[in-house]
Amino acid sequence: MALALLGSCAAATYAEEPPLSLPAAVAQGVQHAPLLDARRADIEATREDAVRAGRLPDPSLTFGVSNFPVTSPGAFSLRSDGMTMRTIGVMQTIPSHAARAAERSLANAQVDAAEAERTATGQAVRERVADAWIGVWAATQQRALLEALRDESTLAVRVAKARLRGGTGSAADVLAAQSEVLNLANRIEAADADLQAANASLQRWLGDAPTALAEAPDFGQLPVAPDRLEHDTDQQAPMQAWQAREQVADAALARARASKHPDWSVDVTYGHRAPYLSDMVMVQFGVTLPLFARNRQDPDISARQAQRDAVEFAHEDARRAQRATVARDIATWQGWGRQIARDRDTLLPLARDRSRVALATYRGGGTLQPWLDARRDEIALRLDYTDALVARARAWAALAYLLPTSTPSSEHLP
Secondary structure, eight states, X not given: OHHHHHHHHHHHHHHHSOOBOHHHHHHHHHHTOHHHHHHHHHHHHHHHHHHHTTOOOOOEEEEEEESOOOSSSSTTOSSSOTTOEEEEEEEEEEOOHHHHHHHHHHHHHHHHHHHHHHHHHHHHHHHHHHHHHHHHHHHHHHHHHHHTTHHHHHHHHHHHHHHHHHTXXXXXXXXXHHHHHHHHHHHHHHHHHHHHHHHHHHHHHHSXXXXXXXXXXXXXXXXXXXXXXXXXXXXXXXXXXXXXXHHHHHHHHHHHHHTTSOOEEEEEEEEEOSTTSOOEXXXXXXXXXXXXXXXXXXXXXHHHHHHHHHHHHHHHHHHHHHHHHHHHHHHHHHHHXXXXXXXXXXXXXXXXXXXXXHHHHHHTTOOSHHHHHHHHHHHHHHHHHHHHHHHHHHHHHHHHTSSTTOOOOOOBOO
């Protein structure tokens, strides 16, 4: 009794769970995506590195003995010679202002690059979750379209048997009608298997497979105007990393150029001598001398400049490729939309009427073959129609999430 009560409570809980919409699935998938957690950790790491960028290096503590005699008289004695001192000091290296500024710029550029990578990863995750949701929705649509034909197949078997009993039919017609029923059952079983596989793909992103899906958004309308997608190429998520990469290359070039600026150092040393002699303080300044820039700094600058040019050229190539991809996806999405409208408004109704007329003709004394042909053509058309729905929906998803600020509408089909 208790087990039955628990089971009924669990069933009620699942029954109360609202259907999962596409925007809700995407939001849930983004929230639980380990890839985005990894990108957030990368950003945190680069920010921590940026905190110490451009800071002075740690000072060095120096200590030792100077003017220590090693030959007679007074060899190896700290008191035999008045110049002998025990010393302790601090030395600080001071990189040039240009070098420190370049290091800060490089660190900030790396933070921007990490954030851009996270944006691109977020776009990829959203598209993958949407693709998984669309897979479940498509398999559900396909099964429903095939299931709608089951009653007519059963009716054809009954008509064939009735005509056989009445002496106007044949056993071959009965067997053909029964084979068509089994063929449809196989199609439905395949759709069930596709649905289970699609649920597994969606579960990979959500953790738990949804009990039901909400109505799909209108895949015939993009949340962003196609003209904007074709023109705002650099604002799209896959392209944002390129600007950050150029900033990193610029910062690396600035750091190479800063190596021509001399670095400084200061050394303060306190020397303690034997009793009754005065202690001493020594202050020294040092400066690097980049006298051989032709063999050291200039090649490094040339290499960083070449890398900067390579990033710029690659950015332009990626920009052109992205424009071509967007234009191709828009054309594909529009083409599938036209085919779906033609199938839905014309071809599917014609195929349905053809099957019904053929079955009615058979019931009136005609042959079964026209109905068998019409039924197979209708099944093939319904499967093609489902494939078109999937193709348009996935083309829609590839376009809908291109801009990081775009949020596909949760409006339902009327």
